Amino acid sequence: MAELLIAVAAGAAGVLLGWWLGSRHGDEDKGDIRTGLPQEAIGQRAALPEPPAERAQIRQALDDLRLGVVVFDADGDEVYRNRVARHYTTRRHGNAIVDAALERVVQGAMIGLSLEEAVELHDPPAKSLLVQASPTHDGESVGGAVIVIEDVTEERHLERVRRDFVANVSHELRTPVGAMTVLLDALSDSDDPEVIRRLTDRLQQEADRLVQTIDDLLVLSRLESGPIDARETTDLASIARMAIERVAAAATVRSITVAVNRTFDGPILIDCDRGQLVSAVANLLENAIKYSYEGATVTLRLGIHDGTVDAESGPSDGGHEPLAVLSVIDSGIGIPERDLARIFERFYRVDTARSRETGGTGLGLSIVRHAVMNHGGTVSVDSIEGRGSTFTVSLPLLPTRLHTDRFDADNLLSAGNGTTTSGDEGTMH
Amino acid sequence: MSEEEPIPEPPQAEHRLAYHKEMEDLTNGVIRLGAMACETIPWGTDAMLSGDLTEIQKVIDGDDEIDELSYELEERCVSIIARQAPMAGELRRLVTIVKLIGEIERSADLMVNVCKSSRRLYGATLSPHVRGLLAAMAKEANKLLRLSIDAFADGDVPLATALGDIDDELDQLNRDMIESIFEANVGRELDLGPAVQLALIARYYERIGDHAVNIGERVVYMVTGRLLEHAYMHRSDDTAAGDAAPTGGGPNIESMDRDDSEE
Structure with a gap:
């Protein structure tokens, strides 16, 4: 599912990049000067001719995505950022770290590599992000790059819950059973009534514990059922x-x-x-x-x-x-x-x-x-x-x-x- | 100069623009370094409190990246100073950045120290009270360092000056921690080894707060050209000697500040 989304996002962003590159060439023919200005790329878009309705739709669709999409041109300059990706533009604290990862994968994409970097942000609330870059091709050469930023915090969390649950439930059921096996072993070897009494007491405790766990599980499943x-x-x-x-x-x-x-x-x-x-x-x-x-x-x-x-x-x-x-x-x-x-x-x-x-x-x-x-x-x-x-x-x-x-x-x-x-x-x- | 007909920038202006870009990249680099250092605080603290040795090692190893970036940034500063001969505000900014890099890098080193100490703590049972204090100290240290980076990024002098007072909270937590260690020792709950490590860890967090305060002072210098250092040195002398309640730094700083400006 996530892969599909990314593919769609990359595709749409690629279309957008193509359009942008096309219109930029057009502008250059008219003698527009746009080099040398720092961080002008985003502002530059305003100077471009209005995109046809279809492009506006693509833009809207990209903004509605739950993934962050950033598009770079062949010079490695940023030309587009969708709504989610704009959250990361403050370049402060955690965003500065996302930005660093973004820079690294873009550098790779510029020489034709598809890179992926996982970013773990520990500052509460902790976040797990995935930053993926794919180069876009302009004929033979690299025509730019599309970066997809995905927030995988929830997925990672669910994975962990699922994994821990299986481990924990086995542990909670296994521990009393294990203890009972050992106690029964000891019981079969013992003749001393005092020892037998103590062992059966312990057996009783472990059995109670097991019953309690199973009872609680049943209560829980009843509560969950509706x-x-x-x-x-x-x-x-x-x-x-x-x-x-x-x-x-x-x-x-x-x-x-x-x-x-x-x-x-x-x-x-x-x-x-x-x-x-x-x-x-x-x-x-x-x-x-x-x-x-x-x-x-x-x-x-x-x-x-x-x-x-x-x-x-x-x-x-x-x-x-x-x-x-x-x-x-x-x-x-x-x-x-x-x-x-x-x-x-x-x-x-x-x-x-x-x-x-x-x-x-x-x-x-x-x-x-x-x-x-x-x-x-x-x-x-x-x-x-x-x-x-x-x-x-x-x-x-x-x-x-x-x-x-x-x-x-x-x-x-x-x-x-x-x-x-x-x-x-x-x-x- | 209508918008339809932009004239080509003269070479000198282009040069200025490149210089501006360089300065901006440098500033962003410092913010990034600050972000990386801030991250190590909750990261290392979580690793310590959960006794996760693998994560602890990751934090320690991650410091190399911070060191690398700080060298790189420092070199860029030196290169700009050498090539551009900046003056006044820009020179102050560069000098400040060189200082800041040191403070930030040292803060991250302190978290490496925390991690190394926490390895020596491994196996010791800490009381919930002590664990709570450690978490609170980490939170305060993180808050201070973040705020100091904010003050730098925004050139926010009021925030930069307030850091000293905000740091009082962390100092108080440090004193609470020392007290708890003594109490735990009286109750025979804590061996001498872990007790020493705990005291060190508390001290490391407290030092991160001090670095944040230093960053604040440097930011004030960067924006106004005035150094508050002497005022704070005076104040920390007071607290070191008395180590009772913190002396209300406010009026003290103001008077020293005035002295400074008269010099």
């Missing part, structure tokens, strides 16, 4: 309450306090599958407890977010849709920045050594993400390693109904609360 049927109108606070009950024991063991912080007093109504959301929130709480220092406090914050109040953290495009927002905040070990983008992947582990100690299947956050996505919501994470993490779940609030249909609103809400979203900003923060 929308939920059992929706009911629920107050987010009751979901939070149930989730806290579920992790109470784990919190007590590590002397961790789970504090609830409500930034909005009225009921926060959402339409949801209660079971799914309770497990999702409990999962986030469990993680927060697991990765906090003993005796610390984990905060569960509940509120609503009107897209108009805080543009920075609100939904970016057009979403003035009010949201129910639940955050789980801990001051634990935090997550390294480079892992943040990947922790919602199945079986992704920040630290494989540590995860063996703390347990868990490596599927928790994937399950959370899918459960939230099934409700039309999003889950995001904000973390500084060593200082703690904040996981935020945003779900569509029910007020569309409350807004438009007052009767419904009156029926749903008990008197005196203010879930109507207008004029409530004061109580939200």
Whole structure:
């Protein structure tokens, strides 16, 4: 697919180059002087006669491509850049590095070589680019070059996810089975009842672990398989309450306090599958407890977010849709920045050594993400390693109904609360 | 001189144009060198924090390319000075570039040092707090170096002068790191070897910030003809002696600045 696109782009750019060269010769006949001016190539185009409609179409098509296309003439001067390629013209920071690669492949193309250079930009957000040059031919000699710049960041990322997933799932299933084989071996050699008891205990643990992983996989595949049927109108606070009950024991063991912080007093109504959301929130709480220092406090914050109040953290495009927002905040070990983008992947582990100690299947956050996505919501994470993490779940609030249909609103809400979203900003923060 | 009938440029003007092009290419070269040096900061830091020895080696090897470009740029400067006998602003620009090349190249070397130290750290378990501090220092150092390159590219004097104050954040992180190392030592969490390496790594990041501040000073010189060096030397003496809170550099610098201009 990508190869095809590149071929098309190169073809179209070649047509354009041909046209440009042609018109340049024409201009020279009229005695136009254009040599010696630095970096004039792009500006020079303005002086050319208007291209016929067909050429304008080609130009438009090149601009609409998701690839960057740059055309050079036989002198190695740049004569055309499409819209995507124009992003790289600032010649600053990462773009300066793309520019350097471009220069190198153009030099190669000028002597007839088709070169390709991979550019890895590490400055966040990291990017992987592919810069490819093909010489265009003008009869026998090189008539110029077409450069295609392709952003392969997403592809590389997906490749890595796929590769890691296969490796990780095999690892997660193989480890307990491997341990069980060894334990069974030892068991068959032993007569000492004390040893046998200890070995069977360990066997039980490994079997439990395996069952847990498979259960989680099943939960995940059920969540992935489609929308939920059992929706009911629920107050987010009751979901939070149930989730806290579920992790109470784990919190007590590590002397961790789970504090609830409500930034909005009225009921926060959402339409949801209660079971799914309770497990999702409990999962986030469990993680927060697991990765906090003993005796610390984990905060569960509940509120609503009107897209108009805080543009920075609100939904970016057009979403003035009010949201129910639940955050789980801990001051634990935090997550390294480079892992943040990947922790919602199945079986992704920040630290494989540590995860063996703390347990868990490596599927928790994937399950959370899918459960939230099934409700039309999003889950995001904000973390500084060593200082703690904040996981935020945003779900569509029910007020569309409350807004438009007052009767419904009156029926749903008990008197005196203010879930109507207008004029409530004061109580939200 | 209507647009329809452009007259041929006289040879001297053409020569000026070629010279201008040469200067512009040189400036772009410095920006490119800066970009390459900036890249090594997140790259090397990622490699260190993930303990990826292959990537660490790549960063170290990649420094050759930076060295090569910096020699080439320096040579071009010398050649321009020799051939064109530039004056005033242009001479200042060239002298600044020669200085900048050194500062940038040294910053990249410091990341090589970070990488080499991180190899010696290999196998040691760092606490999340320390890892977080390292990531924060890298981020600050990267930010400073990027800003200094921006200041150069745009000839932005206010930004160039602000770098000293922005650098305070990085200095503070360095102090936090030293403190954490002491704490970890008290808690017997860190052996002496890794502790020393960590202190060095923190110092390398902190030095990158200092180079960025130097670049800022040179940019001020390039644009205005005034050198702020003395003011900052004074300030760094203060901090070195006191090593408590950073002295509020602002008024200090201003007074020294005035002294400079009177000379």
